[in-house]
Amino acid sequence: MTQSPIDKIQSQALEAQVVEVLRTVYDPEIPVNIYEMGLIYEVKTDPKGKVDIKMTLTSPACPVAVSLPIEVEDKIKAIDGVSEVKIDIVWDPTWTPERMSEAARLDLNL
Secondary structure (H helix, E strand, O other): OOOOHHHHHHHHHHHHHHHHHHOOOEOOOOOOEOOOOOOEEEEEEOOOOEEEEEEOOOOOOOOOOOHHHHHHHHHHHOOOOOOEEEEEEOOOOOOOHHHOOHHHHHHOOO
């Protein structure tokens, strides 16, 4: 189904807001937000306010494996216009430090 131009603009605007919120979420052990860390693999939005996020963690044994996705979901739900949030934790591809943005690498002196 093809989106109308207005729907596409609304989806893009919501996606931009979601990304900004994701930049406020930090793994407590790493001083870089999860977006710049490369933990967010995909953000999809629709004009009705549905948000789907595919994310990973640095490892399956991550100490915040339970709390971090809940924090992400709660912060995304707080965005005006969001009607539904779905968080999928994925392990493929496996996260590696190469997924970090250049800004994150500079912050961590890598």
